[in-house]
Amino acid sequence: xxxxxxxxxxxxxxxxxxxxxxxxxxxxxxxxxxxxxxxxxxxxxxxxxxxxxxxxxxxxxxxxxxxxxxxxxxxxxxxxxxxxxxxxxxxxxxxxxxxxxxxxxxxxxxxxxxxxxxxxxxxxxxxxxxxxxxxxxxxxxxxxxxxxxxxxxxxxxxxxxxxxxxxxxxxxxxxxxxxxxxxxxxxxxxxx
Numbered sequence: 001x002x003x004x005x006x007x008x009x010x011x012x013x014x015x016x017x018x019x020x021x022x023x024x025x026x027x028x029x030x031x032x033x034x035x036x037x038x039x040x041x042x043x044x045x046x047x048x049x050x051x052x053x054x055x056x057x058x059x060x061x062x063x064x065x066x067x068x069x070x071x072x073x074x075x076x077x078x079x080x081x082x083x084x085x086x087x088x089x090x091x092x093x094x095x096x097x098x099x100x101x102x103x104x105x106x107x108x109x110x111x112x113x114x115x116x117x118x119x120x121x122x123x124x125x126x127x128x129x130x131x132x133x134x135x136x137x138x139x140x141x142x143x144x145x146x147x148x149x150x151x152x153x154x155x156x157x158x159x160x161x162x163x164x165x166x167x168x169x170x171x172x173x174x175x176x177x178x179x180x181x182x183x184x185x186x187x188x189x190x191x192x
Contacts, residue, residue: 054079055086062092069099087122090115091129104140116148124159127152131171131178138175150181157185157192164192 049057054075061072073096076089090111097108112133121127134141134149141149156163168186173179 049078051079051083051086054082055088058089058092069096072096073100084114085118087115087118087126090118091126091133095133098137104137109142109145112145116145120148120151121155124156124163127156128163128166128171131156135171135174135178138178146177150177153178153181154185157182157189161192 058072058075058079061068061075072092076092076096079086079089080093093111094104094108094115097111098104101108112130115122115126115130119126131149131152134146134152138146153167156167167182171182173182
């Protein structure tokens, strides 16, 4: 009898937590599919927000007019605490640390390093973002991050015709070394 009571309690408790997770997932998907519902719709369920929902919330804070950098940084940091394998949080933290400090500080550099450690290349948009970020803050980037950034160029160049076109026509390198690296790819892969 006592075993059934404890078992029933545990099953109820698990069902309760499963319901919270399901609601969190539904709200996360709703916020992803319709960002116009805004940050106010991303309220925690009994104090719980998943790493993914915090990630979406951090992006939503950046979409507001004016952007809410500190709230985005807080949501990104909280998401990292829950799941430190989300690359988007590390790149966002690199950006937010830089905006907050006015320069690329040690925390921003470390966040960018973490994003590279998790995925040296990643999705095309991630590589383009990193390259644009490196282009903007080249003089402040430590040597290791400069080298990682240079590798993004060849990866993008080899990815497909659209990315080659972006590098050649749309990307505006402020640093001669970045322009030189693009030219090296054009020379190295003339048939592409």
